[in-house]
Amino acid sequence: MSAPSDVVAANKDFVKGIYQAFGRGDAAGVLACFDQEILWAYPDNVFYAEGSPFKGPNEVFNKIFLRLATEWEEFKIEPVEYIAEGDRVVVLARETGTFRETGVPIEVDTAHIWTVREGRAIEFFALTDTLAFSRAAGLV
Numbered sequence: 001m002s003a004p005s006d007v008v009a010a011n012k013d014f015v016k017g018i019y020q021a022f023g024r025g026d027a028a029g030v031l032a033c034f035d036q037e038i039l040w041a042y043p044d045n046v047f048y049a050e051g052s053p054f055k056g057p058n059e060v061f062n063k064i065f066l067r068l069a070t071e072w073e074e075f076k077i078e079p080v081e082y083i084a085e086g087d088r089v090v091v092l093a094r095e096t097g098t099f100r101e102t103g104v105p106i107e108v109d110t111a112h113i114w115t116v117r118e119g120r121a122i123e124f125f126a127l128t129d130t131l132a133f134s135r136a137a138g139l140v
Contacts, residue, residue: 014089088113105136108129
């Protein structure tokens with residue numbers, strides 16, 4: 001049984017708010033949207049996946065957000081489309097930035113899959129061009 005349309009719309013707006021906060025550099029605002037038990041995961045073949053899935057806002061901040069802020073110059077996520085159904089919101093986006101250590105830029109399409117329950121993000125999974133990230137970091 002699918003969720004009522006007002007819940008689906010609220011979930012979509014909630015996730016949009018996460019990207020707006022991220023775009024402003026408001027990490028505290030983003031983390032405030034996360035359930036204390038959020039699971040945050042990446043595909044196994046991206047170097048950010050070591051230790052994935054990450055559990056809880058503190059681990060996401062320390063293992064992901066700090067790395068994005070320190071390893072990348074001008075890292076941005078630009079949402080292109082939000083697709084919502086039930087408690088899931090899929091965000092099709094463009095990720096751009098330059099890896100500081102190598103000076104190599106990326107510009108990749110990505111899909112972020114969020115699960116939202118009771119006004120909190122409980123799961124996140126990113127599907128992205130893992131090879132582009134590895135090349136930018138000088139790993140391949």
